[in-house]
Amino acid sequence: MVSFTTLLAGFVAVTGVLSAPTETVEVVDVEKRQTIGPGTGFNNGYYYSYWNDGHSGVTYTNGAGGSFSVNWANSGNFVGGKGWNPGSSSRVINFSGSYNPNGNSYLSVYGWSKNPLIEYYIVENFGTYNPSTGTTKLGEVTSDGSVYDIYRTQRVNQPSIIGTATFYQYWSVRRNHAPAARSRLRTTSNAWRNLGLTLGTLDYQIIAVEGYFSSGNANINVS
Numbered sequence: 001m002v003s004f005t006t007l008l009a010g011f012v013a014v015t016g017v018l019s020a021p022t023e024t025v026e027v028v029d030v031e032k033r034q035t036i037g038p039g040t041g042f043n044n045g046y047y048y049s050y051w052n053d054g055h056s057g058v059t060y061t062n063g064a065g066g067s068f069s070v071n072w073a074n075s076g077n078f079v080g081g082k083g084w085n086p087g088s089s090s091r092v093i094n095f096s097g098s099y100n101p102n103g104n105s106y107l108s109v110y111g112w113s114k115n116p117l118i119e120y121y122i123v124e125n126f127g128t129y130n131p132s133t134g135t136t137k138l139g140e141v142t143s144d145g146s147v148y149d150i151y152r153t154q155r156v157n158q159p160s161i162i163g164t165a166t167f168y169q170y171w172s173v174r175r176n177h178a179p180a181a182r183s184r185l186r187t188t189s190n191a192w193r194n195l196g197l198t199l200g201t202l203d204y205q206i207i208a209v210e211g212y213f214s215s216g217n218a219n220i221n222v223s
Helices: 185-194
Strands: 006-008 012-018 034-036 037-042 048-053 058-062 065-073 077-085 092-116 116-125 137-143 146-158 166-172 181-184 200-223
Touching: 034 048, 048 058, 048 146, 048 200, 058 077, 058 146, 065 077, 077 092, 092 185, 166 185, 181 185
Parallel strands: 116 166
Antiparallel strands: 006 012, 006 146, 034 058, 037 048, 048 077, 058 065, 065 200, 077 200, 092 116, 092 181, 092 200, 137 146, 146 166
8 A cells, every 4th residue: 555655756856745555454345334444455346455654533434336435634644445456457447426635635546567566646636736746747648538647756765565666656647637537547558658658567456545644535436
């Protein structure tokens, strides 16, 4: 699982982005809403992942099907959401619901690949901090009528799904914020590939709500 990382634009550090792993695995299959602590597992047919940095003030709840909710206040650093494991480059991801951040937060398609080790974000909405701040734009892609700006950053000796490592982050940041959207990973990954940004074997892939010393609430349904 990951938390807010430090963006490196041209490999220069800029604070406020997300990344931190989870080492504890909690496998749960339930048929009702369940407020849980940090962990990963399966809930109502979907993979979930939830991590926080130990600060209080975050309540993550798995709901029916692909739904989940997060409420946070002066929360520290957290990320949580639902999706699939493994991910798929051909998957069309639909999400809807409400997202009401107050401060630094993202709503994104989030995942990892291995060989190469890549952490990727398709940011559909965000709070007061734009993750492209201070980075160099590499290109853009249009998907379902919305334009996404593309960036690459690097993490050096930082936590990842395989432990401490150095790896790239790929970013597509939507220009118009979306309370509901359809995300086509194939469109995005093809645009990344055309810029020399290749993904490896996909690991987990979720719609994630992330927060960094902020407050807000979100009720999201993924399908």
